Amino acid sequence: MSNGSTFPPHRRLGVRLALALAALLAVCSAGWWAWGSSRGDGPAKDGAPKAAPAPSAPGPSQRRSDAEAGGAGTGDGKSPTTGGDRPEKTSDDADLKGNRATLLKGKVVLLDPGHNPGNREHPREISRSVDVGNGRKECDTTGTATNAGYSEAAFTLDVARRARTLLRELGATVVFTQDADRPYGPCVNERAAAGNTAGAGNKTDTANTAGAANKASDGNTAAPENKTDTASTASAGNTAGTENKTGAANTAHTEHKTGADAAVSIHADGSGAGHRGFHVILPARVTAGAADTSPIVKPSRELGERLADRFAAATGSARSNYIGGGTGLDVRADLGGLNLSTIPKVFIECGNMRDPRDAAQFTDPEWRQKAARGITEGITDFLTG
Numbered sequence: 001m002s003n004g005s006t007f008p009p010h011r012r013l014g015v016r017l018a019l020a021l022a023a024l025l026a027v028c029s030a031g032w033w034a035w036g037s038s039r040g041d042g043p044a045k046d047g048a049p050k051a052a053p054a055p056s057a058p059g060p061s062q063r064r065s066d067a068e069a070g071g072a073g074t075g076d077g078k079s080p081t082t083g084g085d086r087p088e089k090t091s092d093d094a095d096l097k098g099n100r101a102t103l104l105k106g107k108v109v110l111l112d113p114g115h116n117p118g119n120r121e122h123p124r125e126i127s128r129s130v131d132v133g134n135g136r137k138e139c140d141t142t143g144t145a146t147n148a149g150y151s152e153a154a155f156t157l158d159v160a161r162r163a164r165t166l167l168r169e170l171g172a173t174v175v176f177t178q179d180a181d182r183p184y185g186p187c188v189n190e191r192a193a194a195g196n197t198a199g200a201g202n203k204t205d206t207a208n209t210a211g212a213a214n215k216a217s218d219g220n221t222a223a224p225e226n227k228t229d230t231a232s233t234a235s236a237g238n239t240a241g242t243e244n245k246t247g248a249a250n251t252a253h254t255e256h257k258t259g260a261d262a263a264v265s266i267h268a269d270g271s272g273a274g275h276r277g278f279h280v281i282l283p284a285r286v287t288a289g290a291a292d293t294s295p296i297v298k299p300s301r302e303l304g305e306r307l308a309d310r311f312a313a314a315t316g317s318a319r320s321n322y323i324g325g326g327t328g329l330d331v332r333a334d335l336g337g338l339n340l341s342t343i344p345k346v347f348i349e350c351g352n353m354r355d356p357r358d359a360a361q362f363t364d365p366e367w368r369q370k371a372a373r374g375i376t377e378g379i380t381d382f383l384t385g
């Protein structure tokens with residue numbers, strides 16, 4: 001009798017605990033998943049990951065709507081797939097912050113800020129022609145500008161720097177082709193080469209000292225001995241890329257061990273007024289001279305589709321109304337930066353600088369932060385999907 005009267009309350013307590021735990025897990029998962037949509041204000045919100053999980057999580061439905069928000073176009077089917085994976089990794093609140101900070105650990109991302117603010121002063125140097133595999137092109141151009149004179153080079157550098165900050169917060173090593181730290185260029189062929197060697201070159205390239213520092217701070221749990229151990233099983237020839245061996249992705253990308261895991265060249269277009277919206281340029285299949293994009297056509301399309309989805313969602317911008325037939329995707333065989341790439345790479349034309357409404361967005365730092373977030377999320381989806 002006394003037993004009969006004491007067990008039920010225990011059971012009820014057990015049920016309550018179980019329900020509370022389940023609710024906590026749901027909140028944690030939703031909070032995790034909300035990171036992408038909660039990060040609109042940029043570097044100033046460095047504390048966002050800490051704040052995101054707790055208060056506002058409405059439950060699993062949040063997860064679904066976020067994924068759908070990222071899939072306004074052709075890539076709809078992909079976001080939910082990615083979304084389904086993530087919460088499982090981070091169902092424990094204690095792991096949440098750590099997982100987010102190491103989500104892209106071991107990944108190397110090449111960001112290529114289109115053009116260089118100094119190109120204008122070096123017309124002769126940048127106009128020399130370089131081999132792009134299936135032809136020759138100018139080393140680089142000055143890029144375009146808004147009618148009021150805000151240059152594409154300044155715009156792309158700002159967006160790239162913002163994206164670098166966000167990617168580093170996720171644990172990625174970010175390599176730049178230029179950071180306004182050289183008088184002009186690099187040429188388009190050098191921009192491609194930078195991505196092809198970003199994994200190995202990252203350690204010695206002066207432009208990448210920040211990336212190296214990142215690695216040191218994020219990666220000290222993985223001792224160098226560890227890295228070489230795991231690397232040696234995959235390939236003995238990659239001693240130059242030892243630090244990258246920590247990245248799980250490298251085991252899959254056996255033929256490109258020294259390259260970045262993904263590369264995005266950031267641009268803005270110079271078309272006619274009324275032409276609006278962004279588009280992503282994917283590499284065509286080019287096999288000519290030094291160019292062979294066969295291995296990167298498919299993964300680059302995956303990268304590009306995710307980038308387009310996330311960029312649209314983050315910025316609210318429409319896909320181009322003048323290129324790509326509404327898909328926001330274009331395929332080109334004439335860009336040296338794509339032709340000569342051996343790692344997944346796309347260009348994003350963030351909009352049209354000659355259109356007053358697009359230009360108004362470009363000159364708004366808040367919009368540029370959204371653009372950087374969209375680019376970061378697209379890359380993250382690709383690298384973790």
Ligand SMILES: [Zn+2]
Binds near residue numbers: 152267
């Ligand atoms: Zn450009």
